[in-house]
């Protein structure tokens with residue numbers, strides 16, 4: 001195998017295999033990865049274009065029984081410092097988001113045994129009633145969705161229908177981290193298996209809800225595990241066509257049980273390019289300003305086409321992420337790199353692959 005064989009495949013719109021991906025990871029230069037990833041990106045998006053959103057993550061509760069060893073955010077029910085947000089507090093955060101020019105909220109909390117399904121359905125219905133289409137919200141991650149279904153003794157399809165009736169349109173692929181059974185046994189054994197994850201996501205798509213794929217790198221995962229995650233994601237998209245985007249971010253090791261050292265931005269960018277080339281059936285590849293700050297925009301050179309400008313996320317901030325609210329400076333950096341950023345509102349239709 002050599003790089004020219006892979007170049008020929010990508011140019012002919014053939015898929016790369018896990019072996020091709022491993023070869024690229026180990027041998028391709030940064031420039032070679034950029035060129036291949038940009039070629040795939042440009043099938044979906046006009047060259048030089050990119051989109052962004054201003055958003056906030058609302059961490060409605062930090063009480064969680066899952067005990068993932070990479071998490072610096074949670075409190076057990078028996079510990080001090082646990083909290084649950086009430087509707088008025090959530091509304092205040094949404095009002096502030098709108099004032100700052102944003103219109104996307106993402107809910108992400110813990111597996112809190114004290115919160116019934118009604119807490120969530122009432123909250124989401126109230127948000128839809130109060131804000132209509134002036135903002136959109138990602139209601140929970142799949143990990144929380146699975147916990148709530150179990151807690152309420154409902155099937156995944158029944159739970160998806162309950163949320164849909166409450167006005168929910170999106171449940172993101174959060175909580176995936178690395179989708180191998182072994183990784184989950186090592187780090188988050190109470191957070192559901194890979195098989196359960198995809199069973200739940202299949203039910204979410206079947207209910208007509210929208211969803212996304214996510215990935216977190218920089219723990220102790222191997223290259224083989226990263227590639228297995230990408231392969232499972234690509235297969236799921238082949239089966240359902242339900243993934244609107246893929247977002248990868250990096251593990252922050254500060255104040256967590258397992259600690260560790262952050263991977264470099266360069267490693268992140270190379271992985272982003274590999275993901276863009278591998279996931280030839282996912283329209284959007286998003287780069288993570290939340291964990292890489294301004295340098296995340298260099299991901300646009302590595303095949304990404306979209307990014308969030310976040311104003312808050314307690315989960316990653318507790319583990320060492322810092323949020324930069326100088327959005328003009330960040331957007332100027334995108335222009336310096338040769339890209340024209342355009343604000344993207346969630347209801348916009350998803351891009352499709354061009355036929356040429």
Ligand code: SF4
Nearest residue numbers: 064066067068071110
């Ligand atoms: S990562 Fe999420 S599920 Fe895991 S302990 Fe933290 S809050 Fe709980």
